[in-house]
Amino acid sequence: MQFRIPNYSSYIYLAEMSKYQHMWSFFGRSENYNIFIGISEFLIGTLVLFKRTRLIALLISLGVCLNILVLNIEFEIIFATSHIIVDFIITLILLIGYRKDLYQFFIKLGGKLDNTSIKPTRKFAKIFPVVFLLVLSVGYFSFSLYIKSFYIGDPNVIGAYEIKQIQLNDSTFTPKIGKLGKLPMLFVENNNQIVLSVDDTLYMGAYLVEKGNIKLGFESTTKFGLQTLNGTLNSKGLTGEINDKSLIDISLERIDGRKNYINDLYK
Structure with missing residues (x-):
């Protein structure tokens, strides 16, 4: 039943829609997407009940809750903001107990059970990721400014x-x-x-x-x-x-x- 709007709202011109109506009706266009979101949130609630699957459920919940929180704030979904803030805080509180394990596994061990293959053995393997990131970031940013100069006109006129x-x-x-x-x-x-x-x-x-x-x-x-x-x-x-x-x-x-x-x- 979520993401439903009154019938008359369907005839409002796009530019005259509120941010809430725009976002709410957009997500309501796909029944399968709503089913997917519902199942995902149900699985999070199910997996968090068991110790063996609690951590993976909390990590998924962190991403889902953060995404929904930003959507609610930016699209002014006021009535649901307090609810998702509570969910987000509960997720963070439960994750605090895993903080040392998360640091050990994701940072020190790089996502592996041992660190034998984490450190690059060749100098090229150490330098290339950094150079690639810098070149790609600066290049794409410059390219974006170049493209923008052709299409963005005078803001006082547009x-x-x-x-x-x-x-x-x-x-x-x-x-x-x-x-x-x-x-x-x-x-x-x-x-x-x-x-x-x-x-x-x-x-x-x-x-x-x-x-x-x-x-x-x-x-x-x-x-x-x-x-x-x-x-x-x-x-x-x-x-x-x-x-x-x-x-x-x-x-x-x-x-x-x-x-x-x-x-x-x-x-």
Whole structure:
């Protein structure tokens, strides 16, 4: 019965879901996963009852409880946090009695009953793991920064915006419901992609930001005549010249993490 949500919650837009609803419904998508977790926790409780299997049960419990504790805290599963904290503390208390044995077996003996083959006999075998770890860590970190530089745009521009009002030359109007979600929206993505969801239509395009100026274009012309724009964008609005002739002022409200935590997730 765990990981069930009310039926109406299934129709909430992903960006409007709370962290709790997001995590709870996600884990509830797989019945087999829930069976696996249930059996695993049952086995932990069973094995901890017997002296011969108690240690392995406690070690498994340590990993499981720590994982659940982090999930509950980060996804704000408040009602279950105190319960898992108690389980985690009980596991630690029971493991204290094994601390010397764990140190002896896992550290001094390296997981073997004797230490005859733990120490490397060749100098290469001693140095290689350290060099490999350093090269791999530094190399992957540098590679990540390199890749990130191509896809992560200006944090002052990237994000989701609710469209409040559009003023085109001397005409002012309020756009209708968007294609994505309930509200007319403008989405400025990391990969120079820009998406306009307005008047029950989705417009895909691209943009370029240079020295505070934004140039953008859509694959098709909107119902209010926008296809290309050269102007400025900030948290309050998008203004400029469209199609090299008309002036446009789009009033915006940036959706921040307080309204949509997903919007701030990857900054």
